[in-house]
Amino acid sequence: MITKPPVIEKWQKKNKFGRPGTPLTAKKIAIHYTGKADVEGWRTVSYFNNVVANGYKVNGKYIYASSHYVIDLDGTIYQLIPTSEICYATNSANSYAIAIEVATTGPDNHYTDKTYKSMVHLCAWLCQYKGLDCKKDIITHTDVVGKAYKLCPIYMVKNPDKMAQFKLDCWNLKAGKITIDNIVNCTAPHKTTTTIPKLIKVIQDVNFHNAPDFKSSSVVGVAKVGEVFTVVDIVFRSDTNMYKLKSGYYITASTKYVQKYR
Ligand SMILES: [Zn+2]
The missing domain is CATH 3.40.80.10 (Peptidoglycan recognition protein-like)
Structure with a gap:
């Protein structure tokens, strides 16, 4: 409650x-x-x-x-x-x-x-x-x-x-x-990493996307706190970069939501 x-x-x-x-x-x-x-x-x-x-x-x-x-x-x-x-x-x-x-x-x-x-x-x-x-x-x-x-x-x-x-x-x-x-303020200017980690760990629940954008129409699920994912690529964007994961889905590269795990 x-x-x-x-x-x-x-x-x-x-x-x-x-x-x-x-x-x-x-x-x-x-x-x-x-x-x-x-x-x-x-x-x-x-x-x-x-x-x-x-x-x-x-x-x-x-x-x-x-x-x-x-x-x-x-x-x-x-x-x-x-x-x-x-x-x-x-x-x-x-x-x-x-x-x-x-x-x-x-x-x-x-x-x-x-x-x-x-x-x-x-x-x-x-x-x-x-x-x-x-x-x-x-x-x-x-x-x-x-x-x-x-x-x-x-x-x-x-x-x-x-x-x-x-x-x-x-x-x-x-x-x-x-x-x-x-609670993390998602509207504040983000810090993003530009190097590609092999693995990332989710530190705050955040959406997965089936395209490298943050549109609600591309949301396919939620990455939960503590989950670890394999990164295969990074997509540079004007606002917040995104990682491409082994699953083919995309996730924010913002360090407010995901951290380098290894
Ligand atoms: Zn109004």
Whole structure:
């Protein structure tokens, strides 16, 4: 069982712009990004609770917006709306989704290590609490509205392999296969080796692929912690290199996931 992560409660007053009080039966968890890298998440909390909730017009129209949770750059988790009520974050999914707004960092809007750890902890715990499946029920805002409407969270939409790894990390934490201390931030810039080891050992569960890419469509299975594989080749890629294994499958060469064994 996962313990509930520490949450700072910043309950929004009931109001028609962000907290209408409509009951929610949560079927999905939708991930969002706060919109501008390296801006603290508490500013988003304050915007929802102290600006939007009081009635705020842009171009003559009231803004209707809120989020159940906001995760900050330092990993702090704020909760604004109870998960038994709807919020206004995910368009047509508002009636069935818990929303999490997450602060991002860097030009690509990836996550700090502390933010990533809190995302995995909160999502894994929410899946446990609401009886959801981490691999199927954690979605992006873009999954609901489409890419033409909004890329949200932009890093995860542009890097679907990282979204897949994030869901796998949540699944592994919920299943007790890793602990909170073992969570590795898959979105941080990677160190990769360029020499080819004969054998590698898996130090964090990671996907196998049937092609030298990180697309979810090429995933054929999961390499488990402690397993050892024979490497026959390396594929140099602009982001993260991959090893070709004796089985013909490909796996990341990131030292966060695999280490030279011999
Ligand atoms: Zn969004």
